[in-house]
Amino acid sequence: VYQLQDNPSSYxxxxxxxxxxxxxxxxxxKITIITSSLNLTExxxxxxxxxxxxxxxxKQSPDNPLKIANQLQTLAEVLAAEPNVFIQQETHYRPNDSxxxxxxxxxxxxxxxxxxxSHICVEQAWDITRGVRSVVVAVVDDSFDLNHPDLxxxxxxxxxxxxxEKDFLxxxxxxxxxxxxxxxxLAVAEENGQGIVGVAPGCALMPIRTTGYLDDESIxxxxxWALKYNASxxxxxxxxxxxxxxxxxxxxxxxxxxxxxxxxxxxxxxxFAAGNANRPISGTVDEQNWPKDLLKGxxxxxxxxxxxxxxxxxxxxxxxxxxxxxxxxxxNISVCAPSNNAPPGMWFQESGxxxxxxxxxxxxxxxxxxxxxxxxxxxxxxxxxxxxxxxxSSATPVVAGVAALMLSANPDLTAQQVNRILQETxxxxxxxxxxxxxxxxxxxxxxxxxxxxxGYGKVNAAKAVRAAQKLRGNGLVANNANKLIRGENKNQVTxxxxxxxxxxxxxxxxxNIIINDIRIxxxxxxxxxxxxxxYLIPPNSQSLLLQSRTLGRQTRLEKTYTVSSxxxxxxxxxxxxxxxxxxxxxxxxxxxMGKLNGWELLIGYRD
Numbered sequence: 001v002y003q004l005q006d007n008p009s010s011y012x013x014x015x016x017x018x019x020x021x022x023x024x025x026x027x028x029x030k031i032t033i034i035t036s037s038l039n040l041t042e043x044x045x046x047x048x049x050x051x052x053x054x055x056x057x058x059k060q061s062p063d064n065p066l067k068i069a070n071q072l073q074t075l076a077e078v079l080a081a082e083p084n085v086f087i088q089q090e091t092h093y094r095p096n097d098s099x100x101x102x103x104x105x106x107x108x109x110x111x112x113x114x115x116x117x118s119h120i121c122v123e124q125a126w127d128i129t130r131g132v133r134s135v136v137v138a139v140v141d142d143s144f145d146l147n148h149p150d151l152x153x154x155x156x157x158x159x160x161x162x163x164x165e166k167d168f169l170x171x172x173x174x175x176x177x178x179x180x181x182x183x184x185x186l187a188v189a190e191e192n193g194q195g196i197v198g199v200a201p202g203c204a205l206m207p208i209r210t211t212g213y214l215d216d217e218s219i220x221x222x223x224x225w226a227l228k229y230n231a232s233x234x235x236x237x238x239x240x241x242x243x244x245x246x247x248x249x250x251x252x253x254x255x256x257x258x259x260x261x262x263x264x265x266x267x268x269x270x271x272f273a274a275g276n277a278n279r280p281i282s283g284t285v286d287e288q289n290w291p292k293d294l295l296k297g298x299x300x301x302x303x304x305x306x307x308x309x310x311x312x313x314x315x316x317x318x319x320x321x322x323x324x325x326x327x328x329x330x331x332n333i334s335v336c337a338p339s340n341n342a343p344p345g346m347w348f349q350e351s352g353x354x355x356x357x358x359x360x361x362x363x364x365x366x367x368x369x370x371x372x373x374x375x376x377x378x379x380x381x382x383x384x385x386x387x388x389x390x391x392x393s394s395a396t397p398v399v400a401g402v403a404a405l406m407l408s409a410n411p412d413l414t415a416q417q418v419n420r421i422l423q424e425t426x427x428x429x430x431x432x433x434x435x436x437x438x439x440x441x442x443x444x445x446x447x448x449x450x451x452x453x454x455g456y457g458k459v460n461a462a463k464a465v466r467a468a469q470k471l472r473g474n475g476l477v478a479n480n481a482n483k484l485i486r487g488e489n490k491n492q493v494t495x496x497x498x499x500x501x502x503x504x505x506x507x508x509x510x511x512n513i514i515i516n517d518i519r520i521x522x523x524x525x526x527x528x529x530x531x532x533x534x535y536l537i538p539p540n541s542q543s544l545l546l547q548s549r550t551l552g553r554q555t556r557l558e559k560t561y562t563v564s565s566x567x568x569x570x571x572x573x574x575x576x577x578x579x580x581x582x583x584x585x586x587x588x589x590x591x592x593m594g595k596l597n598g599w600e601l602l603i604g605y606r607d
Contacts, residue, residue, distance in 0.1 A: 002066065002085075003550065017043070017084035018065050018072075021052040026077045034077060038068055054084075092123035093130070097197045099385065102370050104319055105338035105398065106199065113367050115321040117427060118338060120398065122199055124462035128469055129408040130191065131202030133574050134516070137187050137404050138206035138231035138268075139397060140222055141180025141238065143172035145374045146207065148181060148384060150189040150196060155204060155574075159229035162209040163221050170209030178374045180207065182389045183237050185372025187397035188404070195385060196370060199401025199461065203408065206231050214240050216250040223258040226268060232407050233269045234258065235400035237393035239303050243295065247304035259310035259415055267415030269403045272305045273392035274315045275328035278344035278437050281306040281313060282330055285438070289358040307332040312403075312419050315455060316340075316395040318366035321429045322443075323453045325364055327392055329442055333455035335422050336429075337398040340390025341366030344437060362436040369394040402461045406468035411516070413468055425464045426457025483605050485511060485577065490598040495526065498590030504537070504582045507601045512578040517604035518569055520546060524557040524585065526594025532557070533586045536569075539579025544568045549588060577603045 002012040018040065022031055031053075035042065039062070040055040057065050065083035072081035094100070094107075106122045108114050133155045146157060146169075162170040172178040188205050189198035208225060211218045226234050239245070247255075255270060262268030274281055281303040287295040306313040306328070313332050316324035316339035323329075326344040327336070341364050368388035373379040380386040403418050413421070431443030431453060442452030450456055487507035495503050520536055529551035536544045545568065546561045563569045583599045 011088065013086040014065050015084040015086065016057045016065065018055050018057060018069055019046065019052065019080070019082045019084065020055055020072060020078060021049060021080040023077055023079055024051060026051065030077060034072075034075065038062065038071070040068070093126040094123055095126075095191050095197045095201070096193055097191060098194050099196045099370060102387070103196055104367055105369060106197075113365060114319050117429075118317070118319050118321045118458075120199070120338065120402065120458070121460050121462040122402075125402075125405050125465040128465050129202070129405055129570075131188070131200035131404055132408045133202065133204045134514075135200070135232045135404050135407045135411070136204045136206050136230060137200065137400055138208055138226040138234045139180060139184045139187060139400075140208045140210060140226075140234060140236045141183055142212070143176050143178045143180050143209050144170050144184055144207040145172060145178055145181045145372075145379075146170075148185075148372050148375055149192065149194060150185055150198075150372050150384075151181070151205060153190045153192065156188075156190060158204045158206045159225070160207045161225050163218065163225075164209050164211050170207045172374060172378070174378070176374075176378075177380050178378070179237070179393065180209065181374055181379070182371045182386060183235065183393060183397045186369065186389075186394060187235055187401040189372055196372060199398055200404035200408065203232075203401075203404040210238070214245075214251075216248055219251045220254045223254040227258045227262050230263070231258075231268055232263060233271070233400050233403045235271050235397045236305065237273045237391075237396045239273065239275050239305055244300050244302045245304050246302055247308065251304070252308065255305070255308050256310050262415070266413070267310075269312065269400075269407070269415045269418045270308075270310060271312045271314055271396050271400050271403070272303075272308075273396040274306050274313050274330075274333055275303055276326040276345045276391045276393075277301075277328055278326050278435065279328055280330040281328050281332055303328065310415070312399065312422065313455070314392060314396045314399050315453060316390075316392045317429060317454060317458050320366055321458070322366070322431045322433070323435070324366070324390075324392075325360060325362075325436060327395075327453065329453045331450070331452065333452070334419060335399060335426055335456055335459050336454040337395035337402075337459050338369075339392065339394040339398075340368040340388065342390055345391070358437070360437045399459050402459050402464055405461060405465050409465050410468040410472045413471065417471070418468075421464055421467045422459060423456035425460050425467050426455075427460050428457045429454060483607060485509060485513070485601075485603045485605070487581070487601040487603075488598065489583070489600075492598065493596050495524075495532070495585050495587045495594045495596055497587050497593050498531075500586060500588070502533075502584055502586035503596060504584045505596065505599070507581045507583075507599075509539075509577045509579060509581060509601070509603065512576055513603070513605040515572050515575055515577050515603055516606055517563065518572055519560050519562050519602040520569075520583070521560040521600040521602070522546070522557060522583065523597040523599065524594060525597060526555060526557070526587075527592035528552075528589075529554045529557055529594070531587050531589040531592055532594065533588060535584040535586070536561075537582040537584055538572055538575075539577075539581065540575070542571075543584065544571070577605070
C-alpha cells in the first residue's frame with residue numbers, strides 16, 4: 001500500500017498488472033528477453049495501442065509492480081510502463097436536505113427533460129466551500145418570509161431593511177406572493193437537513209425590501225444600504241416596467257458607488273436579471289401583433305440597469321440547455337444560468353386593462369425551479385416551497401450564489417475579477433434553433449466567445465470556484481486576512497509512550513478577533529511517527545484531528561496544517577480566536593519514544 005505525497009489520507013493499492021508500451025522497433029524476441037528477466041507473463045495485447053501489452057507480475061518477480069515499472073522506464077526499448085493501481089473513489093459533497101434531489105439546476109445525472117450538463121456543477125464547488133457567513137448576499141426584492149426555516153440559522157440574516165414600510169422587517173403582506181422569498185432561497189437557503197439548499201448555503205442573507213418604485217432616491221437607498229452594511233453580492237431580479245428605461249445620473253452613480261467602493265474598495269458584485277420579454281436589453285425590434293397596437297413598428301428597447309458597465313446581466317437557459325423562450329438577450333449579457341421555460345411575459349396596465357405581448361404557439365419544454373415559498377397557504381403554492389418558479393428572476397440569484405462561493409474561496413477578488421472569472425469558466429452551451437417568437441438566431445458564439453442569448457455561456461460553479469481559489473495569495477496566511485496574529489510555544493516536552501492521555505501544550509490568544517484564516521505549524525521528532533496522533537483543541541474545547549497515524553517509519557514531522565490541507569479547520573472560520581489553544585499529541589503504541597519540539601499558531605483576520 002502506498003500513499004500520495006502531501007496527501008497521507010489517500011491510499012494507493014497495487015494489482016498484479018503492468019501495462020508496457022515498447023518502441024516500434026522492438027521485436028517479439030527482445031520483448032520476451034526483457035519481461036522474462038523480471039518474471040513477467042504476458043496476459044494480452046492492448047487494442048489500438050501498437051506494441052503495447054498487459055503483463056502479470058508473478059510470485060517469482062523480484063519486486064512489486066510499481067518498482068518494476070520504474071525499472072522498465074529506464075530502458076530505451078520501453079516507451080511507457082504503468083502499474084495498474086487502485087485508489088478509492090470519492091463522491092462529491094452532497095447535502096442531505098430532503099428536497100435537494102429535486103433541485104436539478106444545482107446537480108443532476110440526467111432524466112426526463114434534463115439535458116446533460118444543464119446544471120451548474122455545484123457539488124464539485126462544495127468540495128471547496130459551501131460559503132462562509134462573512135460573505136453577505138443582499139437580495140433586493142418585494143418581501144421576504146424570514147420565518148421560513150431555510151432562511152434561518154445563527155448569523156444567517158444580516159442588516160434586514162424594509163424601504164417600503166421604513167422599518168427593519170421586510171416581511172410580505174397578506175396578499176403578497178413574495179418573489180423575494182423565492183429568490184433568496186435559490187441563492188443562500190440554509191443547509192439544515194430539511195427543504196432545499198441554496199447555491200451558497202453557508203453565506204449570510206441581507207434582505208432588502210424595495211419601495212416598488214424606481215425613482216432616484218429609492219435606488220440610492222437600496223445600494224447605499226447594501227454598501228453601508230458590507231454586502232458582498234447584490235442580487236436584483238427586477239427592472240423597470242417600461243420598454244425604454246435609461247438610468248438617471250443619480251441611479252448610475254448609486255450602482256457605480258457600490259460596485260467600486262463596497263468591500264473596502266474591492267467592490268460589491270452586482271447582478272441584474274436581463275428580463276423576460278424576449279427582447280434585447282439594448283436594441284430595436286420591428287414590433288407586430290400587440291393588442292390594440294400598443295407597440296408597433298421599429299421600437300427601441302433599453303434596460304438601463306442591465307447594461308450598466310458595473311453590472312453582471314444574467315439571461316436564462318433551460319433544463320434542456322436551450323434558450324428560455326422569454327429570456328432577454330443582447331451584447332451586454334454577461335452569463336446565463338438555469339431557469340424554467342415559459343412564454344415571454346412583458347405586460348402593461350392601462351385604465352384597468354392588462355395588455356400582454358404576442359404569445360407563441362410552439363411547445364414550451366423545460367423544468368421549473370424548486371425554491372422557498374411563503375410558509376403555509378400564502379405564496380405561489382400551498383406549503384413552504386414552490387416548484388414552478390422561473391424567469392431570469394431565478395437565474396440571477398443562482399449566479400449570485402456562485403459569486404458568493406467564489407468570494408468565500410477567495411475574499412480578495414475584486415468585483416471585476418469575479419465577473420471575469422464567471423465569464424472565463426462558463427460552459428459554452430449552444431442553441432442553433434431560431435427563436436420561436438421572433439425567428440431570430442442568437443445561440444452561437446462569435447470570435448470573442450460571446451453569444452447574444454447566453455453571454456459568455458452558462459455558469460459553472462466548480463470551474464469558477466476553482467479559478468477563484470487559484471488566485472489566492474501564497475503567503476503564510478492567505479490574503480483573505482490583512483492582519484496576522486502569531487503565537488508560539490517552543491517548550492520541548494516528552495510525549496508519554498503508549499499512553500492515551502498524551503501531552504498538551506498551550507498558546508493563549510488574548511485578542512477577541514474573528515478568524516478569517518488559520519494555520520498550525522508542528523515540529524515533532526519520534527522513533528516511529530506511525531504511532532502518533534495530533535489534535536488541535538481551540539477555545540471551544542472541540543478536538544480536531546490534524547494528523548492521524550499515517551506517517552509510518554518517518555522520524556521527523558515538520559508540517560503546517562492549513563484550511564486547504566485539513567478541511568476540518570474550516571469549522572473555526574468566522575469564530576472568535578480569544579482563549580486558550582492547545583496542541584494535544586498522543587503516542588498510541590508502546591516502545592518507540594519521541595518529543596514535541598514546539599508548535600506555532602497563525603491566525604489571519606481583518607481590521
